[in-house]
Structure formats: C-alpha cells, structure tokens
Amino acid sequence: MIPLQLPAGTFGPVVQEALNILIGSWREGFVQVSGFVGATILLFSLVQYRFDGKLTQLLEEHERAQPLVGGLLGLTPGCGGAIIAMPLYIRGTVSFGTVVAALGATAGDSAFIILALAPEAAVYAYGLAFVASVAFGYSIDLWGLGVGRVDSAVARLSRPMTDGGFSTTSVAKGGPSVPEYESPDGHDHSHDHGGSRLPSYLPESALMERVSHGIHVLWWVMLTGALIAGIMYLSQGASIGLDEAEPIWEVALTYDGLFTVAGLLGTTLSFYLYFVGRHYIGDGDAGRVRDGFASLYKTFQHTAMETSMVTVWVIAGYLVYEYGMAIFALDIQALAQSAGVMTPVLGALFGLIPGCAAHIVFAQLYAVEQAFPFSALAANAISQDGDALFPLMAIDLKAAIVASIYTTIPAILVGVGLHYFWPYTQYGFGVLG
Template identity: 75%
Template structure:
C-alpha cells in the first residue's frame, strides 16, 4: 500500500507537470504560431505562383535593393515574410545583409499580441525595428561591418560545408555556406496530384515504397489545411480575448476549436514533416522555389514549409518551458528589476530562437505591464521568431552568425530608447 501511495505521489507532481507542459506546447504551438505562419507563407507562395519567378529574378538583378526588401519581408506581422528570405540566401539569391535585415525587422508572432493589445506601442517599436534593420543590413552588405571577423570566429568552430563564408560576394568574396541546389527544368517536384514523388529521389531508410502512403499523405495534406483554417480562427479569437489561455475542451466552442485544432494540427504537421513530404514531392524543406507547376503544388509547398517550422516551434517551446521548470527563473521578476539593463536583457532574450519566449515577453508588456518600452523595442529587433528555424535546419553556422548580428542593433537601439525616448516607460501604448 505504501509503495502504491508513493508511486501515485511521484506521478501526481513532477511527472504531471512535465506532461502538462508537453501537451500544452503541442496544443498552443500550432494555434499561436503555425496558423499565422501558414497563412503568410501561403500568401507569399501564391505571389510567387502568380508572378512565375519574376520576383526572385528581380532581387537577383537589383542587389542594392535587397536589404530594403528583406526588411519589408520581416516587418510583416508574424514570421512568414522573414521565413521567405532564408532559403533565398541559401541558394545565393540574396545577400547576408538581407537575411539580417529580415530577421531584425521581424518581431515574430509576438507582434500579433502587441498589435492587438498595444497598437500604438507596436507602431513605434516595429517602426524603429524596420529602420534599424535597413541601416544594419546595408552596413553589413556595403560596409563589411565585422563580417570577416565573425567569419573567422565561426571558422574556429569548424569549416563551413563549402569554401564560402557567410557574406555574399559583394561583402567578403564568399557566399552561402551551402551550395546551390538544382531543380530539374526549374520545377522540382511539380507533378500533378497523386504523382508528385520526386523521380529518382530516395526515401529515408525508415520509410518503405508505398502508393498507399502516398495517397494517405495527400489526404493528410488536404486535412491539414482544413485544420490550419480552424487554428487561424482560434488564433485571432485568442488575441481578441486578450491572449488569455483558453480552457481545455472538446466542444463546439472557442475553447474546443483552440484545443482540437492545436492538437490535431501539430500531429498532422509532424506526420507531414517526417513522413508525408517524402511521398508527395516536397522532401526538400527549407528550399526556395522560383515558381510552382500548379496551384495545388503551391499549397503543398506552403504546408510543408509550415510543418517544418511547427516541428522546430514545438522543440523551442519545450526547451523554453522545461528550461524554466528546471532553473526556476522568473522572467517577470528579472525584467522588473533590470532597470537600465532592461533593454539589454530584452535584446539578449532575442537570442532564443522561436516565438515561445517572445510571446511571453509581449504578454508581460501588454498584459502585465511588467517591462519598459525600451526592452520591447530591443527584443523586437533582436529576436528572429521562427524565421531562424529554416536556416538552422540547413545551415546552423549561418544561423548563429545571423542571430548574433541582430542582437547588436537590438542593444544599441534599446539603450538609446531607454535614455532618450520620452515614452520609454512601462505600459506605453497599452489599451
């Protein structure tokens, strides 16, 4: 009897908390992040489909406009715009300064929280982030702002996968640290529904050749979009209700929509990333496409990119939440006690990839009014949201350099705002 009671106590406290964090992340990640990411990636993919590759061609031909274009992609709410810039860099279409500009301008999905609950603060914070992103992006591309030194430091960690560095040719005679990839006839994987497996591409060792799984993967892909639409509605309602955590429910209500779309959407995303994409011709996740062979293929590409981001988002959520559980760090308490160091702390927090920590940070500003405006600005510039994940998945070294670079303007701008901006107090712009 004593043994059974002890086992119940063990299951009832630490293990339950661990499971609660896991299931909570599985539900919230898809609604709070993936719904918005999927919508924005689809929007940009449809633009690519409509203009048939002319946008990437224009960027290649107008390199002086690239950092501005990167900042414009990044400043769009959510992570979708900045995510588009990452594979463009990998293939050598845009400069490294463009990547940094996109990452510095984006405030990730925490932007939706600030836009909904503190729109005036959002206007100023993201305006400053946009200007800082442009200036720093051009400084990197045309001034070589420390590129060679950072490349040399990264070189000590291990040689890049090619002989290139992390800057483009107009900076340090280098290039993306991965070689460009080829698309057969410019349309890799652009096959009709039911026949979209890449010809000659090998399946991972854990997957068998199977026409059934190919059909199942197409069906899951279609269902995924239905669930994403529900998650997007739930995400908008979540923000409209002040970002309050919904109850767990399996009913035809807002709480039920949040719960079911979150749990099902994340599960389907994991299937698409680890299984489905290999069967329906989208195995190269994180790669930019010049154009798409069909409207269905456009939706496929957006789904697979979002599924990849979802996998990384859940990993980031769990790492963050378990880190807080193990260390017992009180972010709200630290932010309130930071004083003049608050913008520096906000910028350093930006080194954490993903949106989880930054959504919490945005809620501390807009709901709890526990951090100053200067820290919000610094975090908005420094954080990379989920846009860093595609770069991490393909080229970890370039991702490390990029996230270090975005921290620099975050610290500088945040400290300047703290000392010289008259509205840098707590609660500025909160409704």
Template identity: 55%
Template structure:
C-alpha cells in the same frame, strides 16, 4: 507527472495555433505569387541586390514570423545576401506584435518603426563592409559546425556574402505507396483544414491579449483551440517525417524558384510550415519545461531589471521563438517594464524565423543572432538614457 503532461499538450496545441497557422498563410501567399509570376519575384530580388536588405526588413516587419521565415531559405539558395537575413531578423516583429498592437498600439508603432530603421541600417552596413559569415568563420568555428545543404559562402556579383547552393542534392520524384500515398494526401487535406480554423482562433487569441486558454475538449472556444492545435501539430509531424516523401520530392527548408500548379504550392507551404512546427514545438517544450522545473518567472525578472531593462530585453530576444517575447509584451502592457526594453526586444528577437536557419546553417544562425543583438543594445540603452519616453513605463498603453 500530470503537470508535465499538461505542459506537453499545451505546447503541442499552442505551437500550431499561435505560430504555424500564421506561418502557413504567409508561406502560401508567397508561394502563390511565385506560381502566378513563374518565379519572377525571386528572380528580380536576386538581380536587385541593393533592394534586398530593404525588402528583407519589410518582410520581417509583418506581424508574426511568416514573412521572415520565407526569407531564410532564399539565403540558403544564394538568392539574397547575409545582410538581408540580418535586416529581416532585426525587423521581425514576431507574434508578440499582435499582443502589443492590440494593447499598446502607439508603443508598438514606435518600437517596430525604430526596429525597421535599425534593420535597414544594419543590413546595408553588413553587405557594404562584407561582414558576412565567411568573414568571421574562424571566430565561430569552435562553436558550431555548419549544417548546410552542401553549399558554401561566397561573394555575389556585387561583393555581398551569399550562399552558393548545390542543386544536385535535391530529388524530384515522390515515392509511391498503395497505403502511404493516399494517407499522406488525406493528412495534407486535414492539415489545411486545421490551419484555416487555427488561423481564426489564433487571431482571436492574440487580439484578446494572449490570455490563458484551458485544455479542454468540446465546441467551446477553448475546446476548438485545443482540438485544432493538437490535430495540426500531429499532422505536421506526420508530413515532416513521413508524408513529405509521398506528397512531393521530400525536400524542405529551401524556397524553390517556381511552382507548377496550385496543388504543388499548397503542398510546398504545408511542408515548409510543418518543418517549422517541429522546431517550434521543440523550443516551446524547452522553454516551458525550463520555466516549470527551475521556477523561472519571466515577468518578475523583466520588471526587476531596472536600469538593465533594455539589456534584459535584448538578452531575452536571443531566445528563439515567440513565447518569451509574448510574455514581455504582456508585461509592458501592464506597465512592468520601460519602453526601451520593449524596443530592444523588438530589435533583438528573431522569433520563429531563426529555426529554419538553425536547422540548415547553424553557423549563420549564430552570427545573425549576434548581429541582431548589437543594435538592440545600442538603441535600447540610448533610448533609456537619453529620452524620457524611453525610460517611461506605460508609454502608448491603451
């Protein structure tokens, strides 16, 4: 029972420090650009369909999952094509990028460069040949019903599959309460203080190679890591389930076109990140409890894959979240798996960016995961078979 509780507390802590703080900064920066330009960035992106997959790949390439998370609501609103979603997810480096760039920077540059190229090719191919969600609805209809915002898949002006958004489902007025309104604003302020501190300790954690951090209280590094992580996650749950109705219109999961002021931009970023935090914690708990209860050792499985290493790397990338991917990056830095497995995982992994899409449109999330795995297998196996550095272990490790 003590071990189960320890896993729970560690997951509550780690999800916020390792993921949410980085997501918050990216979403906030994007929101501030939206505020300063009165929505011009998204408007131009919507009008320039040919640039969308390239822009999506660039957003996904940024270390962490924040850039990719920003793109998912734009698809739901119908701003970008489904090919852009896939390009973003293929290029997504996730939090494992911090680890691999710190421990094996040359390998990281090669792996993520190849993933970026695969992202652009795949994104444009999907849009060019109309291989979006609408084209294969029948193939996945028995797997999952679409949980969307009330919109439908349709063709944009250029024929690319997008998502028609029904704005009527949004509300605009925040609720008023003599108790919950001031409490929600106080929790929102605490949330941003936690996010700022978590960002600092999170960067220190990743640049140190993602070491084990003990659960403890106090003014030590581990103590601050624990306190700020638990506080941030607790505040995130409050904001998502209660506070969002008193801070704004209560609507999360989709990017709005404009932001009235800086405060609204901060509220929006906190709401969107809290939404992701809830899903990230769920994934962390599923992963950690599976490892604990079934005695799964990801490092040993990856090291024992042999010729199937790139297949295993691609398969591991199907797991949403960054936890397994960080483990794989650490195993590569220790010489446990070949470069082909690292590259296949870099292409296949969707990081935490898949959570918003799962929550809003499960069907699109399933199809996108399939599309990111296909180039991962092709490129990974190709590197392993035809290139010496692809099958080598320790390539680019410091």
C-alpha cells in the same frame, strides 16, 4: 490553462500535473498560435506564388539599390527573401552589404508569430530592423566598417567551405560564380521527394505517400477550425485574462469542442507532417523557403509544412516554459526585469543562434507569455538570420560568421537605445488585446 479532469485516483498528483501541462499545451498551442501563423504564412506564400522569381531579377538589375532591395527581401516574413540573396552574393552579383541588410532585416519564421499575435509590435520591430539593417548595409559597402579586418580575424578561426568545386574570396569582394541548382522550368525541385531523400527510419511506400496527402488535407480542416476558435478565444477576452474565455474540455459542436478537437488533432497532425509526411509529399527540408511555387497545391503544401514545423517548436516552447515554471518556479519576466539593459543585449546575442527554431520559441515567449520587453524583441529581430544563413555557411563559413557579427552590432545598438528611450516600456507591447 484549465486542467484536464481525469477520474480521481487515476494518477498521482505529480503525474497528473505533468499530464495536464502536456495535454493542455498540445491543445492550446495549435489554436492560440498555429492557426494564426498558418493563415499568415499562406498569405505570404500566395504572394510568392503570384510573383514567382521576379524578386531575384529585381535584385540583380539594380546595383545601387542592392542593400535597399536586400532589406526588402529580408523584411518578407519567413526566410525566403533573405535566402534569395545568398547565392547571388556567392556568384559575386550582389555586395556583402546586401547580405548584411537581408540577414539583418529578416526575422525568419518567428515573424509569423509576432505578425499574428502582436501586429503592432511587428510593425515597429521589423520597421526598425529594416532601417537599421539597410543603413548598416550601405555603410559597409561605402566605408567598409572594418570588414577586411573582421574577415582576416575570422580567417584564423575557419577557412571557406566549398561545394567541391569553388572557393569564395574575401567577404569584402564577394564570391565567384557557382552553378545554380534549378531545373529547366526555373523551380528548385531539390526538396521534392524522389525516393532517395527518405530518412532511414521510413520505408519506401506509395501507400504512405497517399496517406500523407490525405492527412495534409485533413490538417487544413483542423487549421481552419483552429483559426475560428482562436479568433473566438481572443474576442472573449483571453488576451486580458478573463476566465470565461478559457475553454473547457469537451467534444461537441460548441466553441469549447472546436477548441479541443482542432487543438488536439491539429497538433497531432502537425507532428506527423513534420516528422513523417513531409518526407513523402515534398518539402522534406522545412524552413528552406522558395522564391516560387510550381502550383497552387504546392503553395498550400508548403504552408502546411512550414506551419507544422512552427507548431513543433511552439509546443516545445510551451512545455519548456510550463515545466520550468512548475519545477523551478521560474519567473522569466522577473528575470528579464532584473537584467535591465542586459535584456536587449542578451536578445541580440541570442540572435547569433542560426536557424529559426530557437527564435520561434523566443517570439512565443514575447507574444504569448509576455516574458520580455520590446527592446529584447527588436534586438533579436535584427540579430537573428533565420535559415537564410545556412546556404552561405555551406559555401563560405567565413562569410557567414562575419555576416552574423555584422547583424549583431546594430541589434545591440538599437536594443540598448530602445531600453533607454522607447516610451512604451511595458511588457506585452503590441500584443493583441
């Protein structure tokens, strides 16, 4: 990271270093990560737009293939595919093994970072996650694998949470039918702004809605610039540490200027869209990926909101890492190396954290900082359930807890196996460069 050169004597050395980290992370995060993530999310969102809700129909119609199809749904980057399986399980349409296969195969929004920055690692990690999760899902359906006992043990800790009208049965049997939350046109509009979903700190304003749409369009201009600058950054040897690849700070019609302007403005617009804009123009609940989109504009809008969410957490990860290094002289890679076989185990246990935010940071540390071995990445990919766990938690917390336990078991087994037998043990396996 090349520090920003402020006039001498403007700040003391400690404040100057803190600003260097903040502004440097603000610039580099959007170019080094978000540009690639946005392009990847757009690609898969366009696939969702093209095929709309056909994946749901496929899962309902092929009972014997359910864990396999559930794994394929989970394998799709983001959380949308796995989210599809959750209401179907609650209705009793698919098996609990299908839920485990879908949750185990998904890597949530962190998958976009690995696909963009470490595609070879993504192929191996998500391939292993798919195989392990589908095999475990079929094993649960065929032999139970103690689901009933785990179900009973969890029942002592929690009771099912319902939507007010239904209570699910044992996770070994599936749940009863519950109402679908779709409009007559077949699309879920629960995330569209309707005037009542605004947080208390935002006022009702037609002007703010128009401004937010304009910022959304400008965000795409910045993302395009960031993607171009990011490709140039990699092509100039950034991935192998060549100093000439590091851009200087300037505002000009050059590579360095594009890197600086797209990075700073792109991150700023992303923070606006995540904290303000999404409440005015839709997708107020980022991370709840849909299985279809009403229009091409909605597809681009969804991509912008998802990428903005990733950007916020990537910047948070950059700051935590850089400030941690500056204050405590932390060396995460050295800590991981000293942990030995516990590193993939910890990666699997880290996957128990619901949602995508923490795992976005985890993926960033692997792909950008090369702080963890591949075994930890693969274990985390299997164990984490992304945002897909939240719909299940809302209806049956017990089933969600059991599902999390059952995705962690193959994660530990695969992670430990990779630690001892994987031939590519170097850090940064599969990272571009």
